[in-house]
Amino acid sequence: MPVLWLFLIVLALAAMGFIAGRMRVTTAGGVRPHSLPNYYGWNVAMKVMAPALLALVVWLLVQPILVDRQVTAGLGENAVPEGSTLGLVMSDVRRVADGLDTAVGRGLITSGDADAMSAADSNVRSLLGEAGVALGSDVSPEVLEAAQRYRAMNATGDFWRTAVVLVLAIAGLAWGIAQSHGSFRARNSVETGIRMILLAAASIAILTTIGIVLSLVGNTWHFFQIYPASKFFGSFTWSPSFGGGSELGIWPLLWGTLYISIIALIVAVPIGLFAAVYLSEYAGPRMRAWAKPLLEVLAGIPTIVYGLFALLTVGPILLTVFGRDGLGWMQAGTAVMTAGLVMGIMLIPFVSSLSDDIINAVPQSLRDGSYGLGATQSETIKQVILPAALPGIVGAVLLAASRAIGETMIVVFGAGAAARLSLNPFDAMTTVTAKIVSQLTGDADFASPEALVAFALGMTLFIITLGLNVFALYIVRKYREQYE
Amino acid sequence: MYDAPLRKTDVEANEIKISAKDVQVYYGDNHAIKDVSVELQDKTVTAFIGPSGCGKSTFLRCLNRMNDTIDICRVEGLISLDGEDIYDKRVDPVQLRAKVGMVFQKANPFPKSIYDNVAYGPRIHGLAKNKAELDEIVEKALRRGAIWDEVKDRLHAPGTGLSGGQQQRLCIARAVATEPEVLLMDEPCSALDPIATAQVEELIDELRTKYSVVIVTHSMQQAARVSQKTAFFHLGNLVEYGETSQIFTNPVDSRTESYITGRIG
Numbered sequence: 001m002p003v004l005w006l007f008l009i010v011l012a013l014a015a016m017g018f019i020a021g022r023m024r025v026t027t028a029g030g031v032r033p034h035s036l037p038n039y040y041g042w043n044v045a046m047k048v049m050a051p052a053l054l055a056l057v058v059w060l061l062v063q064p065i066l067v068d069r070q071v072t073a074g075l076g077e078n079a080v081p082e083g084s085t086l087g088l089v090m091s092d093v094r095r096v097a098d099g100l101d102t103a104v105g106r107g108l109i110t111s112g113d114a115d116a117m118s119a120a121d122s123n124v125r126s127l128l129g130e131a132g133v134a135l136g137s138d139v140s141p142e143v144l145e146a147a148q149r150y151r152a153m154n155a156t157g158d159f160w161r162t163a164v165v166l167v168l169a170i171a172g173l174a175w176g177i178a179q180s181h182g183s184f185r186a187r188n189s190v191e192t193g194i195r196m197i198l199l200a201a202a203s204i205a206i207l208t209t210i211g212i213v214l215s216l217v218g219n220t221w222h223f224f225q226i227y228p229a230s231k232f233f234g235s236f237t238w239s240p241s242f243g244g245g246s247e248l249g250i251w252p253l254l255w256g257t258l259y260i261s262i263i264a265l266i267v268a269v270p271i272g273l274f275a276a277v278y279l280s281e282y283a284g285p286r287m288r289a290w291a292k293p294l295l296e297v298l299a300g301i302p303t304i305v306y307g308l309f310a311l312l313t314v315g316p317i318l319l320t321v322f323g324r325d326g327l328g329w330m331q332a333g334t335a336v337m338t339a340g341l342v343m344g345i346m347l348i349p350f351v352s353s354l355s356d357d358i359i360n361a362v363p364q365s366l367r368d369g370s371y372g373l374g375a376t377q378s379e380t381i382k383q384v385i386l387p388a389a390l391p392g393i394v395g396a397v398l399l400a401a402s403r404a405i406g407e408t409m410i411v412v413f414g415a416g417a418a419a420r421l422s423l424n425p426f427d428a429m430t431t432v433t434a435k436i437v438s439q440l441t442g443d444a445d446f447a448s449p450e451a452l453v454a455f456a457l458g459m460t461l462f463i464i465t466l467g468l469n470v471f472a473l474y475i476v477r478k479y480r481e482q483y484e
Numbered sequence: 485m486y487d488a489p490l491r492k493t494d495v496e497a498n499e500i501k502i503s504a505k506d507v508q509v510y511y512g513d514n515h516a517i518k519d520v521s522v523e524l525q526d527k528t529v530t531a532f533i534g535p536s537g538c539g540k541s542t543f544l545r546c547l548n549r550m551n552d553t554i555d556i557c558r559v560e561g562l563i564s565l566d567g568e569d570i571y572d573k574r575v576d577p578v579q580l581r582a583k584v585g586m587v588f589q590k591a592n593p594f595p596k597s598i599y600d601n602v603a604y605g606p607r608i609h610g611l612a613k614n615k616a617e618l619d620e621i622v623e624k625a626l627r628r629g630a631i632w633d634e635v636k637d638r639l640h641a642p643g644t645g646l647s648g649g650q651q652q653r654l655c656i657a658r659a660v661a662t663e664p665e666v667l668l669m670d671e672p673c674s675a676l677d678p679i680a681t682a683q684v685e686e687l688i689d690e691l692r693t694k695y696s697v698v699i700v701t702h703s704m705q706q707a708a709r710v711s712q713k714t715a716f717f718h719l720g721n722l723v724e725y726g727e728t729s730q731i732f733t734n735p736v737d738s739r740t741e742s743y744i745t746g747r748i749g
Contacts (some may be wrong), residue, residue: 284555365592369655371553373605373662374582383604387593 002058006162010169016042017173021180028182035187043186044176046193052169059164063157071150075142089143092135093217096124096147097154099133106131115148122341130420193369216462219455227449232456238419240439240450248453250460252419256429260340260415261404263425267344269397270376272351279352280359292356299349303409310342330426332416337425339414343407347400348384354399358392359385367455390474404466408433432457501526501666501696502547507561516542520561520722522715524666529697530686531707531728534717535668535743540700543717544668547698548584549577555746565666573660576663582609585664589671591651593643598635601643601654602626605662630687631658632721649680660695667691669699673706685710704744708732716740 022037022042032369033040072090080089100114106475108131109117118125124139139147155304180186227248236248260353275295279288313334322330330337360386370380384394416428419435439454497593502524509517511605517539524530532540542551551557562581563570569651570580582605593601602622605611622639631653636644643654652672659667671689673681688710691697701707708728715725716737724731724740735741 363592364592366594367553368550368586368588369592369594369658370604372548372550372581372586372588373608373659374578374580375604375608376578379608381610384594434530 003056005167005249006056007053009058009164010049010165013052013169013173014048017048019043020044020173020177021186024177024180025182031182034185035190039190040184040185042193043184043189044173044180047172047179048169049172049178050193050196051172051286052165055168056161056165059161059236063154063161063325066421067150067153067157070153071146074149075146079239092143093146095133095135095148096128096139096143097150099128099131099135100147100151102133102468103127103131111136115152117144117148149468168185169415179215205484213462214461216455219452220459223449223452223456227453232453236421237434240453248433248449250457251437252421253430253432254460255421256336256411256415257405257420257431257433259336259425259429260343260411260431261401263336263340264343264347264407265397266399267341268347268351268400271344272348272400273355273393275348276359277386278356280356281385282412285329287469292364293354295352297347297349298345301346303346303407306342306346307409307413310338310410314338314342318426329424332428334414334416334428335426336415336429337352339411340425342414343404343410346407347404350403351396351400354396355389355393358389361392362388389477395472395476398468398475402468405461405465405468406433408437412437436461444476498525499675500524500529501566502698503562503564503567503643504543504546505562507543507546507559507563509546509560510558511542511554512556515566516720517546518720520717522722522725523711524696524698527692527694528713529692529699529711530715531711532698532715532717533604533702533704533743534723536693536702538717539720540715540717541670543588544670544698544700547666547668548581548586550581550586552577582662583664584666584668585659585662587652587656587659587667587669587672589674591648591655591675593646593651593654595642595644597640598626598646599639599653599667600732602658602661604658608663611663614695621714625657625661628660628687628691629653630683630690631657633635637655648684649676652676652680652684656691660691664695666696666698669697672699674702681706704732716743718743 001425018041022041025033025040026037068090071093072086075086075093080086100109102312103109106109118141124144125135128135128139144311151479179189181317224419232248232250235247236251237247237249238252240246279292279295283291311333315335315338316336318341319330319333320326321329324331353382366384366388367380370384411431411434415434417430417434417438418428419430420427422429436454436457438449439457487578491685500523504523505521507517507520508515508631520539520543532544534540545551546559547570551559559571560631566586568575583734594604596604599622602625603618604705606618606621612621623632623636626635631650633642634650635654645656652675656667656669656672673684676684685706688697688699692712699707711728713726714728714731716723716731716735716739718739724735726736731740732744735744
């Protein structure tokens with residue numbers, strides 16, 4: 001039975017259960033039931049859906065893995081031809097099996113024919129061609145046999161899947177309806193169910209993060225096995241050559257990342273903070289109503305647009321001042337300064353909107369206290385409000401720093417592609433993120449150190465931003481306790 | 485009849501410190517204070533009593549122009565301090581607030597050390613020429629706030645770490661450190677326990693020797709204990725103003741009598 005049908009049947013059973021559970025309590029009479037009738041309905045529906053759908057999901061995830069493993073184990077040594085791999089043969093097996101399914105589905109052959117067919121007496125390739133599955137070569141007997149086993153196992157699996165899911169759903173229905181009498185605390189049971197749903201959502205988010213980290217860790221490990229970590233962290237040269245013998249030192253990239261981020265923060269923090277102070281302390285309600293959304297529009301601009309802005313506007317403007325016709329410090333429009341300035345502009349709304357919230361959270365009583373002592377507005381801000389808001393502002397700045405470090409598009413357009421260690425902010429440099437893109441988008445062999453280095457770079461970046469975020473949270477939490 | 489005997493009330497001889505004439509206050513369209521005229525004396529504790537929302541806190545905040553920080557608030561009429569109109573264009577509200585200090589309902593120490601809390605006003609107004617003078621001012625203020633003995637060994641600990649009663653006395657010390665002439669107190673004891681309340685009340689009585697004190701309170705016993713003059717507000721009107729003993733024993737207006745005997749409010 002197709003999965004969709006199975007799913008709909010479970011839903012229908014749940015709906016029936018809802019009505020039945022409700023009715024059983026409302027028509028029972030006698031003592032007033034513990035919960036409202038709908039809770040009894042939801043309790044039954046929950047008992048139908050939760051185990052059945054959970055089993056369905058787990059089955060859908062596990063069955064392909066098990067079947068694949070079984071069929072692979074049954075293939076034997078000589079099934080893999082010279083110059084091929086087990087993976088390629090298995091994908092052939094799956095294509096043939098799918099092709100047979102399609103052929104049966106179109107009525108070209110019967111299901112029994114498909115199972116009994118042998119490579120010797122029928123032309124499988126042309127049959128599958130008619131069914132719309134093109135194969136590169138004739139089907140070998142081993143592959144056909146494996147495909148038939150694959151089909152058989154899947155058919156058995158599908159049958160048992162349907163059976164198990166339906167049995168669970170019906171058992172849940174019976175259990176739920178049996179529970180639906182006045183003394184049962186359906187309300188509490190539904191509460192537990194809701195807690196489980198929320199818990200599941202939270203777990204999925206956390207598990208995904210762990211999955212991302214694990215995928216990075218695996219490939220990073222792989223990289224360090226073919227390229228020594230001492231050279232990766234110890235070398236000051238970045239010169240990948242896809243022919244081999246490349247030197248992959250992280251320092252030029254890390255320096256570029258930090259240099260650009262520092263310039264971005266030097267631009268964004270004062271401007272963002274002052275904008276926040278103006279908006280929260282000085283601006284009247286009408287000014288605020290206009291200025292705040294306008295500032296937040298900046299936050300909605302895609303970073304690639306900022307990148308274009310860097311390339312087409314900021315770079316040329318800087319070049320006219322600092323370039324060959326001006327001060328002569330700058331060779332081309334792409335430079336650390338270009339990327340840093342534009343990234344700073346991008347971060348202004350980020351800093352200002354976070355700081356604005358934090359400044360607004362400073363209790364009015366502190367402002368009153370300061371004004372009541374005869375302080376002016378700026379004295380109050382400098383000596384009372386900013387110190388009180390400082391932990392939050394530091395947190396905002398550190399979050400902005402993690403964004404700056406992870407930014408890619410502005411760097412690709414604004415900073416150039418040369419990995420170099422230089423102190424001149426008008427030199428072209430590049431960052432970790434930009435190099436990750438260029439290492440993985442080439443047509444390099446995926447198993448070469450030149451491609452795998454991207455994962456080591458990503459991992460390093462992840463650890464740096466993670467450290468910054470943890471530090472930001474620590475600062476915010478530590479000082480928050482002190483003032484409340 | 486009262487918890488404590490009324491303090492001596494020979495204050496009629498004291499000169500007028502603040503005088504208000506026909507004061508109207510509006511919050512947007514809401515007419516919060518109507519035709520209030522009152523004369524507050526120097527070196528006297530004046531209590532403002534009345535039911536919630538009667539305008540006593542609003543009127544108090546007019547006396548040092550704290551209402552200026554509220555956009556929709558509008559004040560009309562004449563309020564003068566030592567004969568000078570405080571709402572005159574030439575008066576700087578910031579300077580005014582240094583002369584008319586304020587203590588709030590909820591203790592609001594700044595997130596700074598105890599020392600810096602008290603030194604805040606003197607530093608802003610440049611009252612001390614050097615560190616030694618500042619130390620002296622801080623010590624004097626903390627002594628006057630009756631909290632010196634409790635905090636002298638930890639002047640550099642955060643002010644927010646003190647107990648509620650200590651925080652409120654710290655705020656009072658902070659207010660007197662700027663040498664104000666008038667001290668406004670908006671329900672200073674409403675968040676305190678009886679022991680801390682007693683300490684603050686004692687402090688208020690001592691402050692009377694130097695300042696004119698105006699206190700808003702919900703507790704009629706407190707008004708009777710600490711004040712020499714009492715003003716009763718009701719629905720934005722000043723109903724009755726007179727000697728505390730007279731207001732509490734022989735009120736003229738029937739509304740005052742109803743309030744102090746607990747029938748309205």
